[in-house]
Amino acid sequence: MSPWYEKSAFEIREAVASGAVSARAVTESFLARIDAVDAQVGAYTQVWRDEALAQADAVDAKIAAGEPVGALAGVPISLKELICTQAGETTCSSKILAGFQSPYDATVTQKLLADDAVVLGKVNMDEFAMGSSTENSAVQKTANPWDLSRVPGGSSGGSAASVASATSAISFGSDTGGSIRQPAAFCGCVGLKPTYGRVSRYGLVAFASSLDQIGPLTRDVRDAALAMNVISGKDPRDATSADLPAEDFTKKLGASIAGLKIGLPKEYFVDALGSEVRTLVEKATKVLEEQGAEIVEVSLPHTEYAVSVYYIVAPAEASANLARFDGVRYGFRHPDAKNVTEMYVKSKSEGFGEEVQRRIMLGTYVLSSGYYDAYYLKAQKVRTLITRDFDEAFKACDIILTPTTPSTAFAMGEKSSDPLEMYLNDIFTISANLAGIPGISLPCGKSASGLPVGFQLLSKAFDEATLLQTAYCYEQHGGNDLGLPALS
Amino acid sequence: MSTITRSDVAYVAGLAQLDMDEAATERLVDEMNSILDYMAKLNELDTDAVEPMMHAMALTNVFREDEVAPSLPRELALRGAPVHDEEYFMVPKILDAEGGGA
Amino acid sequence: MEYEAVIGMEVHVQLNCKSKVFCGCSTNFDAPANTNVCPVCLGMPGAMPVLNREMVTKSVAVGLALGCTISRWSKMDRKNYFYPDQSKNYQISQYDLPINHDGFLDIDVDGKKKRIGITRAHMEEDTARNTHTLGGGQSGVDFNRCGLPLLEIVTEPDIRSADEAYAYLTELKQILQYLEVSDCSMEEGKLRAEANISVRPVGTEPFGTKTEVKNVASFSGTYKAIEFEIARQIQVLNDGGKIIQETRGWDDDRGVTFSQRAKESAHDYRYFPEPDLVPIVVDEAWEAAIKEGQPELPTPRRTRLIETFGLSAYDAGVLTQTRAMADYFEATAAEVPDAKKAANWIMGDLQALITQEEGDLSTIKITPLQLASMINLIEDGTISGKIAKEVLVDMFQTGNDPKAIVEAKGLVQISDTGELEQMIAAVLEKNPAQVEEFRSGKEKVIGFLVGQVMQATKGKANPKMVNEILRKQLST
Ligand SMILES: [Mg+2]
Numbered sequence A: 001m002s003p004w005y006e007k008s009a010f011e012i013r014e015a016v017a018s019g020a021v022s023a024r025a026v027t028e029s030f031l032a033r034i035d036a037v038d039a040q041v042g043a044y045t046q047v048w049r050d051e052a053l054a055q056a057d058a059v060d061a062k063i064a065a066g067e068p069v070g071a072l073a074g075v076p077i078s079l080k081e082l083i084c085t086q087a088g089e090t091t092c093s094s095k096i097l098a099g100f101q102s103p104y105d106a107t108v109t110q111k112l113l114a115d116d117a118v119v120l121g122k123v124n125m126d127e128f129a130m131g132s133s134t135e136n137s138a139v140q141k142t143a144n145p146w147d148l149s150r151v152p153g154g155s156s157g158g159s160a161a162s163v164a165s166a167t168s169a170i171s172f173g174s175d176t177g178g179s180i181r182q183p184a185a186f187c188g189c190v191g192l193k194p195t196y197g198r199v200s201r202y203g204l205v206a207f208a209s210s211l212d213q214i215g216p217l218t219r220d221v222r223d224a225a226l227a228m229n230v231i232s233g234k235d236p237r238d239a240t241s242a243d244l245p246a247e248d249f250t251k252k253l254g255a256s257i258a259g260l261k262i263g264l265p266k267e268y269f270v271d272a273l274g275s276e277v278r279t280l281v282e283k284a285t286k287v288l289e290e291q292g293a294e295i296v297e298v299s300l301p302h303t304e305y306a307v308s309v310y311y312i313v314a315p316a317e318a319s320a321n322l323a324r325f326d327g328v329r330y331g332f333r334h335p336d337a338k339n340v341t342e343m344y345v346k347s348k349s350e351g352f353g354e355e356v357q358r359r360i361m362l363g364t365y366v367l368s369s370g371y372y373d374a375y376y377l378k379a380q381k382v383r384t385l386i387t388r389d390f391d392e393a394f395k396a397c398d399i400i401l402t403p404t405t406p407s408t409a410f411a412m413g414e415k416s417s418d419p420l421e422m423y424l425n426d427i428f429t430i431s432a433n434l435a436g437i438p439g440i441s442l443p444c445g446k447s448a449s450g451l452p453v454g455f456q457l458l459s460k461a462f463d464e465a466t467l468l469q470t471a472y473c474y475e476q477h478g479g480n481d482l483g484l485p486a487l488s
Numbered sequence B: 001m002s003t004i005t006r007s008d009v010a011y012v013a014g015l016a017q018l019d020m021d022e023a024a025t026e027r028l029v030d031e032m033n034s035i036l037d038y039m040a041k042l043n044e045l046d047t048d049a050v051e052p053m054m055h056a057m058a059l060t061n062v063f064r065e066d067e068v069a070p071s072l073p074r075e076l077a078l079r080g081a082p083v084h085d086e087e088y089f090m091v092p093k094i095l096d097a098e099g100g101g102a
Numbered sequence C: 001m002e003y004e005a006v007i008g009m010e011v012h013v014q015l016n017c018k019s020k021v022f023c024g025c026s027t028n029f030d031a032p033a034n035t036n037v038c039p040v041c042l043g044m045p046g047a048m049p050v051l052n053r054e055m056v057t058k059s060v061a062v063g064l065a066l067g068c069t070i071s072r073w074s075k076m077d078r079k080n081y082f083y084p085d086q087s088k089n090y091q092i093s094q095y096d097l098p099i100n101h102d103g104f105l106d107i108d109v110d111g112k113k114k115r116i117g118i119t120r121a122h123m124e125e126d127t128a129r130n131t132h133t134l135g136g137g138q139s140g141v142d143f144n145r146c147g148l149p150l151l152e153i154v155t156e157p158d159i160r161s162a163d164e165a166y167a168y169l170t171e172l173k174q175i176l177q178y179l180e181v182s183d184c185s186m187e188e189g190k191l192r193a194e195a196n197i198s199v200r201p202v203g204t205e206p207f208g209t210k211t212e213v214k215n216v217a218s219f220s221g222t223y224k225a226i227e228f229e230i231a232r233q234i235q236v237l238n239d240g241g242k243i244i245q246e247t248r249g250w251d252d253d254r255g256v257t258f259s260q261r262a263k264e265s266a267h268d269y270r271y272f273p274e275p276d277l278v279p280i281v282v283d284e285a286w287e288a289a290i291k292e293g294q295p296e297l298p299t300p301r302r303t304r305l306i307e308t309f310g311l312s313a314y315d316a317g318v319l320t321q322t323r324a325m326a327d328y329f330e331a332t333a334a335e336v337p338d339a340k341k342a343a344n345w346i347m348g349d350l351q352a353l354i355t356q357e358e359g360d361l362s363t364i365k366i367t368p369l370q371l372a373s374m375i376n377l378i379e380d381g382t383i384s385g386k387i388a389k390e391v392l393v394d395m396f397q398t399g400n401d402p403k404a405i406v407e408a409k410g411l412v413q414i415s416d417t418g419e420l421e422q423m424i425a426a427v428l429e430k431n432p433a434q435v436e437e438f439r440s441g442k443e444k445v446i447g448f449l450v451g452q453v454m455q456a457t458k459g460k461a462n463p464k465m466v467n468e469i470l471r472k473q474l475s476t
């Protein structure tokens, strides 16, 4: 029988809840896997061995006592470095938060613990989620498990690498412009960005508050649905969270997609799109068509402006969100600051990495006196147009299908020299954040060089159920389980 | 839209409380210009009649009721501070008694 | 050259919510440093604000009292600046869509009415407090105050003198206290006034360069600071100097304003809409409900007291200084034939007792009903006004009913003719000389004789009857 670390969260939960295996045994299996492969992958920034085993024992005790257990009972998970946990540290992979212990748990953390998940530790990311390769981490490099010389994508690169290398069954990341979906595509796993407002942001260290969402990276679609059941819902501590009744996101899994309209936005199938990716995405489209979906062409005319809008709005919000890291209440303070201004300037300049400082500068500039209207206000208006594009498109279809990324995982260092080129990597994922709609990336095969390729499905706001139904249908009939990467 | 000069970078760095040396300033002048040039394409669009989108969802009037909830124990509040005593967060002496203020 | 002052006021008032604007921390003023703090008001990573509903309700109440237009649609914005009085290094405030705008406040300066325009009254969070007394080249930061509900009330530059500024502040404070949205304690910094002052040649339009006078601990201080600043600016100009735009503090001991810092080329606050908070919609229904619960405000109440009870403008002014006093007066006046008498007792002996005992009208033992029945005891001749003063002191100390006191102490007035005739006869016998004087026409000696009778009766004799009987007996 294959080791537990190769199993899906759903299978693990079933086995643990039924007493077929102990949560401890499962946890030990994953901890052993971490010991075996994470030295090469570098997904984990913190491994909470003892805490994890203690949590597992608590779950086993509940089961022994015949008490009901949660929806993720005994499932070993990992959390991106920017999700607040009272246990361990919450560093956002930044020097400025090195050693920071949050005095509170994020709402998502609370929900996961309440549902008996076992937290193995925290995983790497681009500093403050600013990046598409995880190369901007101040802590360590993370490699793509399918080719250790390549990046895992980002900013949730640690999460994707961890799930792909089977060192956690589910990893929770955050997606501001593609930070869950792009690394999921690069690493060959499933990554879901929920509708804005579906999952509480309380305790998610903010990058761009009007774009951020927490979401799961998983081995398969069912696990993503399972995870959503646990983390979704109105949170009185997050004024932007949607007040909707609890929903079972697994309810439409396996239902036929016959008659479902799937739209292909012509603006996404452009020259920038690599031919290998294009071919595999078209193959995936065929699979869905064979399952009875009706393929239609749709148009999202303002797509070409999305990157510009994003790189104005996100840095602007970030410039304010990151102002709090000033060395007064927590985090790094430069030792030789003679006065308050020196404390700010020296602490920030030494505590923040280059990309973070670049975006703070960009964001500060677009908000500064004389430029607000030309940049920030203009961008928010175009954001309205981009959102209207989706409203129009969804009149003609239920689901929009696109590639997740223009290309497969690139080599470490390949793009880090040119910020703009790096930004353009998010071209297919950014629009969903700007419009607030949900998106999922799932594997649709491998390139000739053996690198995973992903495609993206988008739905109307708060229609994750149909999104997951469609993704699950592809997964069942697409027939390309990538298996595990060969890691010695 | 506009070209960034070294003095723009210096001004913005001042607002952001970041220290930009010669090299960093030079680099940022180039990078910000290339990024902003790319963004100039937004000007192709006439948005006079378009409402800006400040939130990704149309919520209004989300409030909390005026009820007191427990605060943090002071030790926990001060725990992460680089410099503090038993009562206060400590910062280098503030010479300018004014400055901030609501 | 002749100059006139152009003054605009900015008042920050802490609204008396139980919890902070964006978190559940207590607003209690006396708490030890950094004990009313949580992840939200400390700006911990990942923490998010949620707006206190009462903040909106109380802010709109003030807006309505100031004749403001209430924004149907308003929002919170981030005001970015670095200073250790902020936990996030931005303050959540309101920029282009304040909850209240375009109102007015009528003031009265020695009989002259004047309308001061209110530009806006917007919601924001208070800042942390810095202590510079710790030594060791360090300052301490206390975040208890950070995130307290603050309303910033800004006037048009309509004020022309320190007197007008003083009248504005007094009237505003009175309104805020009537609304019971703040106790306005300046000592505790719950009401903070700043004046933007400039001068210009009389008859000219353009404003001069303004200075901002901050951190004055009292209205009288503000008055003096404005007087001084106007004089200073005129002096500077007359000496051919230039006014520098700057923030100036007030040294109350030396009675001078002093430069605190030149405004660095106007702040660039980079305001933008707070993405963590959603827009605020105050619809007609909500606005109406708030209007509904609003008390009668000082100005209309003064007018009504004058019309209903025929009080003088002065008395009405004194009696409406606080809502408690006005209520006390009306409750008393309702029970006595002559409301003026109620007014006189409250403003006179009662107020004197309260001041002397450092008491407070809202907490004294004497109820309006008891005061009324005391006044009625005078009216029906049971006790004299002189005795009443004594009774009032007793009531003030014991809270007993005046009737009970009068009976217990046997203070009932002697109005029995027979008894008085005997006493007076006795007095006349003892004082033949004065009787002679009277009969020889020295009428005013009767005062002495009345005094003697009063002495003999320990002031209990009915003065009116004493007079009549005396004259009768003397004329026989
Ligand atoms: Mg203010």
Ligand SMILES: [Zn+2]
Pocket: C020, C023, C024, C025, C036, C037, C038, C039, C040, C041, C042, C147
């Ligand atoms: Zn708080």
